[in-house]
Amino acid sequence: MVFALHRPLSAVGRCLPRGLHRLVGTSCQHRFQVAAPGEVETRAALSRGVTAACSSPVLEQFSRRTFCSSGRASHSPERVGLEQSRSQDSQGLVASASSDVAKLGGAVAARVRDSGRASIRCIGAKAAFRSIKALVNASEYLKQDPGAATGSVLGAKVSELQEGGDEDAGDAGRSRIMLLEVEPLILPSGGAQNEGSRSSGSKPASADRQPTRDLIVGAQTQASRAAAAMAGALRPQGGGHGEMPVVRAIGATAVHTSLVAAGLAQRYLDNDGRGIRFVVVPSFEAEESTTTGSGAQRQLVLRLVRVGPEVRTST
The missing domain is CATH 3.30.110.20 (Alba-like domain)
Structure with a gap:
């Protein structure tokens, strides 16, 4: 699965909980800046970017929740x-x-x-x-x-x-x-x-x-x-x-x-x-x-x- 660089944040946002895509966009901006049309980032690069964003203490509150593909929190x-x-x-x-x-x-x-x-x-x-x-x-x-x-x-x-x-x-x-x-x-x-x-x-x-x-x-x-x-x-x-x-x-x-x-x-x-x-x-x-x-x-x-x-x- 690949993500086009000219729409990186919208693609990431659909996979993350509400409020998290803004933090990811801030933390990982250096990974998704200027790129020539047609170039893509692999899932591995995207994973590294999300991992870097999620290392922020602000996101520790999400660590005990399980997120489904729509980004909604699932509680017991x-x-x-x-x-x-x-x-x-x-x-x-x-x-x-x-x-x-x-x-x-x-x-x-x-x-x-x-x-x-x-x-x-x-x-x-x-x-x-x-x-x-x-x-x-x-x-x-x-x-x-x-x-x-x-x-x-x-x-x-x-x-x-x-x-x-x-x-x-x-x-x-x-x-x-x-x-x-x-x-x-x-x-x-x-x-x-x-x-x-x-x-x-x-x-x-x-x-x-x-x-x-x-x-x-x-x-x-x-x-x-x-x-x-x-x-x-x-x-x-x-x-x-x-x-x-x-x-x-x-x-x-x-x-x-x-x-x-x-x-x-x-x-x-x-x-x-x-x-x-x-x-x-x-x-x-x-x-x-x-x-x-x-x-x-x-x-x-x-x-x-x-x-x-x-x-x-x-x-």
């Missing part, structure tokens, strides 16, 4: 999904390991008041732990609003995204971002308290229902095993007849593992094809301490609440 579906998510939620909150819980909770409450929802992105166990505690604070702030609905709490849909790193290297070196999509829910009276078994409908659970099951997650618990237990508790054949399983986890690592497991559990339920969806509703409960004489202590618990006709989204 995962990255495209992340970019679409960003465009749909450009005002999302970002939590870090040092985020102020009270301020983050206030920001979540403000977003919910304005638009009826909020989202938090976080990386790492400490950031996730602070995000969950901030949701508890935000729920308390919203309950103090005039006209707040009785039983209104904040529930979070949990999922994970990946960003950065070399796409050719797979998951290695890529950051795992936890996404909490927050919306208000209306639970029955006592649904957010440790007052025995309650259904996800508007009435207390009847005496023949199984008690709400507790799932214990520790710092060494495998997320996949916890996810299987969560999905099993929410499936009807597993005893999840309208009950709200409670996940008990102590410490940032255990809470983070619980959230990762919740995201996996939703994927397991999606594979079932039954349309079972759930959110995580965090709250603090008073528990009797196992240490003699220390009295009651507050423990962070995560309720898994099925989102369906019986659990109404508050407006």
